[in-house]
Amino acid sequence: MKEQEFLDSIENLSGKVAIVTGGAKGIGLETTVYLASKGATVYVAARKSEGTQAGIDEARQRVKSLFSDSSNNDEKVKYHELDLSSMQDAWRSAQKFKKIERKLDILICNAGVSMTTLQALSPDGYEQMFAVNHLGHFAFVTCLLDIIKDAAEDTQDGRIIFTGSDSYKSAKKLDYEKLVTAQPDDGKSLKDLGGAWMRYTESKLAIVYSTIEFSNRLQNSDLPKIYLNACHPGNAIGTTLGTGNQASVSPTLERAIRSLLSITIGNSTKDSAKTQIYLAGSKTIKEKSIHGENWQPYFSAFGKTYKGCGSQEYTPLGKDEGERRKLWKVTVDALKKAVGDNEVNSIETLKKLINEGSE
Secondary structure (H helix, E strand, O other), rough: OOHHHHHOOOOOOOOOEEEEEEOOOHHHHOOOOOHOOOOOEEEEEOOOOOHHHHHOOOOHHHHHOOOOOOOOOHHHEEEEEEOOOOOHHHHHHHHHHOOOOOOOOEEEEOOOOOOOOOOOOOOOOOHHHHHHHHHHHHHHHHOHHHHHHHHHHHHOEEEEEEOOOOOHHOOOOOOOOOHHHHOOOOOOOOHHHHHHHHHHOOOOOOOHHHHHHHHHHHHHHEEEEEEEEEEEEOOOOOOOOOOOOOOOOHHHHHHHHHHHHHHHHOOOOHHOHHHHHHHHHHHHHHHHOOOOOOOOOOEEOOOOOOOEEEEEOOOEEEEEEEHHHHHHHHHHHHHHHHHHHHHHHOOHHHHHHHHHEEE
């Protein structure tokens, strides 16, 4: 698929407000540029750092270059501070955002961590990949639900996208006891790599469960105009995801492995952003009423040329209703513990989702 053909498949997003978590680096940066280039005002939600600012500066320059009149295009890409490692911090970040914007049309939960160790747990007492990839995003999304609902009622088209991974297919059932157990010596030996990889796959399985359960509850709560889906972005080996987290892997070895994978199975970072952009901006999602699906990109056998994207079937474990509902309860309980029952109940849409149930 040619670039212009892909761009033509995305609606004009002028007047819409979007958030991209982790939107200053890698796939997130490309996502930010795509959304802004189609007219959306995009908030990059990330930790404050020199790297984040550099990414925002790059996004602004690239968006400027796409418009003949670039006088106000700096305003298309904005910064919003977000730390997903803590549910309370993620919740507070969402509360602050609601003082800036009254409606939110598109929320892409793109940020993530990989290959972290068990040496320390998150502030909420959970394994770090599960905390950032799932719990932090859950807190951030649920706190924003009321303004997402307001936008969807206005336009009949709200979008929430979770960036997952095909790696969930390798996951085993979530072991909640292990998720709250630290191991001070973890990550110091090469044998710990397998454990880190499995925890990563399980954090992505949690995203699958959250996608299905969240979507079901939205529809059962009479909110069918919020289209919540997930995607596997592709194999963007060139990102910094997981870099430097395992002390047993030397930087030289890590670079060599990434170079090999990039040549053999890697996709460009730009192409890897396209599936979540499609879920966020294609009119097809609304026209075909697509909810709770997991999409993936298609590439040519040779040359790895991007050819489009489509829905893929969930694995039997991914569709496990009992496991899905168990995760929902664990997550809601963790959120209530982190921010308090009163805060959770203050979000009318969230309260409705909790009370309505998934069926």
